[in-house]
Amino acid sequence: MSPVYEKFLSSRVNYIETSPIREAVSKIAARSRVAKVISFAAGEPDPDVIPRELYGELAREVFAREKKSVAYSPADGLPDLKAEIAGFMKEYEGVATTPENIVVTLGGSQAIDIVGRLMLDPGDIVFVENPSYVNTILVWRHYGVRTIGIPVDDEGMVTERLEEAVKAMRGEGRKLKLVYTIPTGQNPSGVTMSMERRKHLLEIASRHDLLIVEDAAYNHLVYEPAGIKPLRAMDGEGRVLYIGSFSKIFGTGLRIGWLEAPGEIVEKARAAKGPMDMCAPVPSQYIVLNILRNKLYRTIREKAVSEYRVKRDLMISAIEKHLPGLRHTRPVAGMFILLWLPGMLDGRVFADQLLEKHNVAVIPAAAFYTDDSGRNVVRLNFSMSEKDLIEEGVKRMSMLLKEMTGSSQAT
Amino acid sequence: MSPVYEKFLSSRVNYIETSPIREAVSKIAARSRVAKVISFAAGEPDPDVIPRELYGELAREVFAREKKSVAYSPADGLPDLKAEIAGFMKEYEGVATTPENIVVTLGGSQAIDIVGRLMLDPGDIVFVENPSYVNTILVWRHYGVRTIGIPVDDEGMVTERLEEAVKAMRGEGRKLKLVYTIPTGQNPSGVTMSMERRKHLLEIASRHDLLIVEDAAYNHLVYEPAGIKPLRAMDGEGRVLYIGSFSKIFGTGLRIGWLEAPGEIVEKARAAKGPMDMCAPVPSQYIVLNILRNKLYRTIREKAVSEYRVKRDLMISAIEKHLPGLRHTRPVAGMFILLWLPGMLDGRVFADQLLEKHNVAVIPAAAFYTDDSGRNVVRLNFSMSEKDLIEEGVKRMSMLLKEMTGSSQAT
Missing domain, CATH: 3.40.640.10 (Type I PLP-dependent aspartate aminotransferase-like (Major domain))
Structure with missing residues (x-):
């Protein structure tokens, strides 16, 4: 007789959850197989900067x-x-x-x-x-x-x-x-x-x-x-x-x-x-x-820092140009920018539509929050982005925002 | 003020123990820096058999x-x-x-x-x-x-x-x-x-x-x-x-x-x-x-199996020649032989003396037992041993046994 596995599980299993990001990452991977996706979703350094x-x-x-x-x-x-x-x-x-x-x-x-x-x-x-x-x-x-x-x-x-x-x-x-x-x-x-x-x-x-x-x-x-x-x-x-x-x-x-x-x-x-x-x-x-x-550490780091600094600057310029007025962070370090969508919008819905309609990937940030205050926030990565596609990606975010809000709020 | 770290530890810490083998391995490493050690202590395949x-x-x-x-x-x-x-x-x-x-x-x-x-x-x-x-x-x-x-x-x-x-x-x-x-x-x-x-x-x-x-x-x-x-x-x-x-x-x-x-x-x-x-x-x-x-799996495996089979046979022959009458296992698979020392002897003491006096390394097997029945047992590895030193290593074990038991019990 097949066992009932549930009875073998520890009490700890109640605390083990699949990462909410996994689903977002799977969707992006699936979309990338059928379309060229501009991705701001990564959490990694650029493999072309790594020696x-x-x-x-x-x-x-x-x-x-x-x-x-x-x-x-x-x-x-x-x-x-x-x-x-x-x-x-x-x-x-x-x-x-x-x-x-x-x-x-x-x-x-x-x-x-x-x-x-x-x-x-x-x-x-x-x-x-x-x-x-x-x-x-x-x-x-x-x-x-x-x-x-x-x-x-x-x-x-x-x-x-x-x-x-x-x-x-x-x-x-x-x-x-x-x-x-x-x-x-x-x-x-x-x-x-x-x-x-x-x-x-x-x-x-x-x-x-x-x-x-x-x-x-x-x-x-x-x-x-x-x-x-x-x-x-x-x-x-x-x-x-x-x-x-x-x-x-x-x-x-x-x-x-x-x-x-x-x-x-x-x-x-x-x-x-x-x-x-x-x-x-x-x-x-x-x-x-x-x-x-x-x-070799210093050389590798200097190359990474100078590359990612350029990408960060491109992304911030694009946000300020195409998404003026939206709150965002201005990192002096790391590889991420947080962007707050207009208050009504759900970051998960926005990320899904952005991927499906405009082939741009971002990570809804709600999973990073310990409460529901991050519902309308998305995380953008710049280290893995392609320099000449950063502005285009942000422009498409602006287009979607207009579609979703039906207003010029984010233009 | 420096913290008292103990109060930050989980109840689980009582169950976390350093592997008893770690000490044996450290002793072998130390001895290897000052003498050529014949080692039967490994738990690994031979790096010269691996491609x-x-x-x-x-x-x-x-x-x-x-x-x-x-x-x-x-x-x-x-x-x-x-x-x-x-x-x-x-x-x-x-x-x-x-x-x-x-x-x-x-x-x-x-x-x-x-x-x-x-x-x-x-x-x-x-x-x-x-x-x-x-x-x-x-x-x-x-x-x-x-x-x-x-x-x-x-x-x-x-x-x-x-x-x-x-x-x-x-x-x-x-x-x-x-x-x-x-x-x-x-x-x-x-x-x-x-x-x-x-x-x-x-x-x-x-x-x-x-x-x-x-x-x-x-x-x-x-x-x-x-x-x-x-x-x-x-x-x-x-x-x-x-x-x-x-x-x-x-x-x-x-x-x-x-x-x-x-x-x-x-x-x-x-x-x-x-x-x-x-x-x-x-x-x-x-x-x-x-x-x-x-x-390439099959080729790699065939080479490993044929090499280790020869080493296993050399080790078993050496045990039967130099340690006749001692109980040991006869593996058809894996990389280990267990050897029972005459009942009085403690495997840890034997292993220590074997290393210090005769530059041969074995692992006392007591740590693998859930009770004290493995006190007089040692584990021998053959996969990592050097073919032309296997008999010499076993001979030295026999010499030490004679010294320790003061008898011809193990000859």
Whole structure:
């Protein structure tokens, strides 16, 4: 007799949800098979900016020379890679750390999951920016946590509101544990947190005994001198767990990220990670190791920054020309712009019609919000866009807006 | 003020333990830096049997040609790879399945972790072979389960004992969920389950409403016609979740495995996996895709099987010559032999002294046991051993045994 699978599932299954973005991505993929789509939907660097031929050469050398390229690495990563990452954090992030404080992970995503596994029990409270990275919200939900969103403005998380929320939640008798933030080039908003807010966030964490999880994925892509430092570099108390990733600069497919954390935490992360997956992919580890060791990081970054800066400027100009009056963010870092549609419009409906009628792809941002305030917001990516199609894509958005609103509101 | 990290940890942390093998591996690595060590400690295929130069060529082509090589794949893997894996399962495993039933994972390890995440609650019962794969025991312990070991003999899990255990546990009012087995070339015993036992196991699962998790990692390495089939190919009810892995044939470093399971399960696995790590490493996925698509699997396997068969025979001959009378397994598949030391001896002490005094590395098997019955057992690997050093290594084991027992017991 066939089993009733439901009875074998854990109580956790109630917290496991398919990413709401998956559906949008599937629609875009389907449409792309029948039409040329101008896509502002990506969350990735441009594969033509990434030195793929170099990776091919590095891979060929590594496979030929290194027997260890096809073997397990230690669970926390190749020792040489951990040393290079510690050097990277010192040189580029102003963070003094040691290889022993680093666990190499399968992208930053796995580091976020490991933090959840080590720290989060059902009913615990975590604070995130509202909007925040949908996959962090989803994966920590697997641990049964309650997620509280804190508003974001042009200076990043509104830390005053965080403190109010902390005080309000204290009364409920739950454990308040983590504040998750992407302070630089945030996904999805593109906003970068000001230094004042960074200081305030650290003060709040100290005053109310919270830990901060700093997702530094977009720290590689800063387009203007912003006078900012990572929270981890400003933290005198050991309250910041730093999630690093090379996905947004070397390509997401390699899947190389890391957790940098105080000894007690990192020791448990290492123990947890071992049987979870044995180790991060070793050929990818060697490719990143060789890029760092050969001092190629700066060159790769400079190329990416100058390319994406041009694309960002083209996109902002096009928005201001064709969608005047619409609220949007002006990123100094990262790869995203948030755009607010006129209040009546649903971002999901707009994105669907934009794809079907005008062959332009954007991501409805509602899934990134912890409440319904993002209903009329869409996320635009500029890093993967094609320069000479950016204006055309935005123009088609303007056309659709006119069709949908039946007015000149957005012209 | 520095935080007290302990108060931020989840209740789960009590279940997270460092692998007991890690210490043994560290000692071997340290000793290898100062002396030439004959190692029987590995859990991997031979990097000189793996076609590393081919991988280098494939990687170079893929990076040059495929923009998607540096981007995310779908969370459940490249569609073409899933199709090739479904084809592999039909051709080599006799399993009819579809790409939609497959989720590509970071090695088999991650598939095992995902099964835990979907199915296991604290207090649930899982049955494993005693001994069994230490990392499965460790990672399911993260979910708070109780692990019951079922003895293994030359025909594999003693299924009569499983049924007794199931009946005994039913009375305790806990949920009995999974039977985890490595039926072919088991780690650490090297034992292959007979067809009679396989049938009996499926009957027990049906009669007592259990699911079976079949870890097929060693199915690639079968040295004699064994007349066996995967449990998944014999299962008429949908009770077997199949964990596939290319680690033991293409190299562990690539980190490519998969979960093949009924639709309801795989759908939840796909949802869970998305935010856990986004996707398996994409360059590795392309390497495996191209190996399978170019029909190179059979050649790679034939070379591995013929090499490891010779090594296995050399090791068994050496054991019978230099350690006569000692109980050991005689694998027809996999890469391990278990060896029982004379009853007084502790495998950990033996392994330590063997390394320090004689520069030979073995793994004490105690960590693989769910009780203390493996205290005097060591695990020997033959796939990674150097052919012309196998006899010398075993001879040194015999010398140490004489020193330790002060007798001719083991000569």
